[in-house]
Amino acid sequence: MSAVLQDRPEPGTVDLTRSLPGQEALLTPAAQAFLAGLHVRFEGERQARLAARRTRQAAFDAGALPDFRPDTAPIRNGDWRVAPIPAALQDRRVEITGPVDPKMVINALNSGANCYMADFEDSTAPTWANLLAGQEALREAIKGTLEFTGDNGKAYALRPEAEQAVLIVRPRGWHLDEKHVLVDGQRLSASLFDLGLFCFHNAVALAAKDRGPYFYIPKLQSMEEAALWNAVLGDIEATLGLSHGQVKVTVLIETLPAAFEMDEILHALKDRIVGLNCGRWDYIFSYIKTLRRHRDRVLPERGQVTMVQPFLRAYSELLVKTCHRRGAHAMGGMAAQIPISGDDAANGAALARVRADKLREVTAGHDGTWVAHPALIPLAREVFDAHMPEANQVHIARDDVHAERDDLLRPSLGTISKAGFEGNVEVCVRYLAAWLDGNGCVPIHWLMEDAATAEIARTQLWQWLHFADDGHEPLHLDDGTPVDFALLERAFIGLPSKFNDQLRMPGASRINEAIGMLDRLTHADELADFLTLPAYERID
Template sequence: MAVPSEKLVSRPIEIHADTTGYEDVLTPEALAFLARLHRFAEPRRRQLLEARRQRQVCYDAGVLPDFRADTQAIREGDWTVAPIPAALEDRRVEITGPVERKMIINALNSGAKVFMADFEDSSAPSFANQLDGQVNLRDAVNGTLEYRAPEGKLYRVGPHPAVLVVRPRGWHLPERHITVYGEPIAGALVDFGLFAYHNARALLAQDRGPYFYLPKLEAMEEAALWDEVMALAEDELGLAYGSMKATVLIETLPAVFQMHEILHALRERVVGLNCGRWDYIFSYLKTFRRHRDRLLPDRGQVVMTVPFLKAYSELLIQTCHRRGAFAMGGMAAQIPIKNDEDANDQAMDKVRADKLREVQAGHDGTWVAHPALVPVAMEIFDRHMPTPNQLQLKRDDVKADRDTLIAPCGGTITRAGFDNNVEVALRYTAAWLEGLGCVPIHNLMEDAATAEIARSQLWQWLHHGDLVFTDHAPIDLALFDHALATHTHRLQGSTLPGARRATDAARLLAELTHADELGSFLTLPAYEQLA
């Protein structure tokens, strides 16, 4: 059946975009499936987002996040998660990236154990990008994925690809191009639902499964909603209960106080937790946006060995291993530096040191953003983790209390750090508005999480008043405006990603930075300007 463009179904589900070329993805049956997921999840999703807002009101008033009294029995109980599928027992190196066709092939062929195909922070969610991603992943699952480069080179998936895990968008992000009875559907349900509908059975037939990474959760109730959505999807698709497996990113400060509870809410299908370090730093900034005593220094100084981040990662290991789940390490944002051997050696040494810290602490695997980093990380984990994982390492020595988990971080605010934040926030936002979700800037792969750190730090430094740089010069909005104008002019005159949207990005960044309140997510207002 041909699918017309602009509007697919008059009621209950409507598509407000050109669907040409996506007819076999947006089938009437697949859309009906999405509508059922929406009707089930939307009321609770809205309640949970309002609960987030109310928590932030409390934090702004001076309340500090803490472990929940009402869930003490879960934390102290003797329980474990369901057995982990054989395909996921060894996850020592995972590669992540957007759902772009060539990227998927290179990631599957990279030698990593897992490829996390990302519809979220490394993708700009234009309607075409998200649906192209669904086409690309369907072809990967079916074994037909290939890509011919403009110069003629043909890329195909090799015989031993990485295990595919999909990250849908977070609960907070809408998909404005699809509405159900006039309401935008959650982007999370679109990404999850279309992938599950078209690929779940084929994956299970391959002794794989519909495996997912769940982002941005703040509370056990948000995890419980995902569990119920997956159970509904399994029922609708005729799959056995628990066929869908999930790994949860602990990338918000509130979530670190509910790791046992999140695992418990998903205990029949959860495989592990992941240290989403960059979003976690952003969440620390956002949670404490009104707390002058918890400002963070330059991003480069906020490393995983500072007390609040060290406690976070080690408590995650202890929690996961107590419950029989994997504790995944964080992202290495470095990328190869081709024209400077010394600089490249220094970057790779940073990756090795980071991965050595993770494996020695007890992590069961780690993340990289570039295929060239897979053998670097793999060598470290192979040498120090001869077994498929480290579930036997319980880390009973870890004592991470509330105060340690939220401890202020010492350091300085420098002119270079301020200027870098302006540049990263501007260049990333401009590239995102052009449809790119991950952008190399100064030899680091920046995504939405790292851009959020830059944006949030700027807002905090500028709105707490009387802050100064290490040279005692004042940090003020006039300085920000000058730096933003300078970088906008440079970007406009370049061939860099985002050059065409530099003015739009600068206008948005200025508005967010001058605002009296730190916006919850950069991608929400930016989405309204995305083609």
């Protein structure tokens, strides 16, 4: 045993606050000790990073703006590259994302996509049952034994391993706790639970197959948070006997502060990182949240905030330039559309929007893209195949891109319509009701909504409403109607007429609870950091 391992503090005492049949097969005494050791070694630094977030946000609320850090200029100006990218991740032109229930895992691995991001974060409601089912499904998939039979009797089974998408797992972010696992009476980090338990059971097997383990890392805001992940991954490698740098990660650039530290995040993880991803929906959410007190940077309604908005185009192109300069992949964002049945014209228009978005990505230099629905895989592949004949396009330098601070923060032109305001209310309520009922990925009006897209709607409502509430002149809809709490109340009253399918919609039994939560969140003097934080206390 190495001196590093010998010098580690003893793991803490673990208490599980829930018990479900079969969980002892996952949470063995050895697995619990492994998780407890991660907690003891890294919880203090996690809390320090979360405190730094609060301090930084207070400065933004007081009028400061995000910017490139003077103290890290040598990293940005230095001549360095990330470690070589494994063969299994050289071609990532189409990735499908989704939750981790057994049926989804099978369908995604069989989908024909290059990679499948198995998501414990924004598309999974983290009930204890969902988390354990997801961990078990992935473990069985890696062993090749995963099967599923639906209520209708339809059987699902995995294709041969050579035909499956490459598995990439997304744990929850640093800000979330796992309330069902206490270490010395303190909640375990949800990040450490998701990634740690997966590694404990699967890392050695995946390494033997030259398949990682591979992860997507969400919600980072700084290089210091990336460095914490790097330390955790190194610790896991040492504990499990893996070689240094065996674990590979892609980091989602989905917070506004992180956009100013892309070089630094790559550098902090340079032995393990293979790319950055344009997490566009969370990025829009973060733009609103970070600049919530800046009236001159209010975004228009959600449907108008597309990737052609100057601040989003600058972010996307800077990500490509930064990644390719460092030898890393620049992954594009999510197409949230799902096929529209029964309306060929509407479906054609939706697919045309997806095609245009993927064409924008590949011609900008992105090395791959995301889809939320298997039906979009052929379209995305067709676009990337036509414009990216090689496995990737890391060789495209994009030296023509010069994205400065003001480019990344540029205000957006647009309006707020009555339909846009009411649409935000409806999406928030419907998604939150489904999430409380255990469903974290919900089709609403032919878009696949997850926590990130719902957060855009929720934070927009809070920001729009609170400019008037703070004693300033209210914002107005495009028809001149003031955006105030009376408008919100009318939107709540009008919700039942929008729920004609209420008895069949996900979370129907929790609609009133969701309305009450959204009402409290929008009236609160301070914007809640995440919708899922108060909602998490209401699920099992």
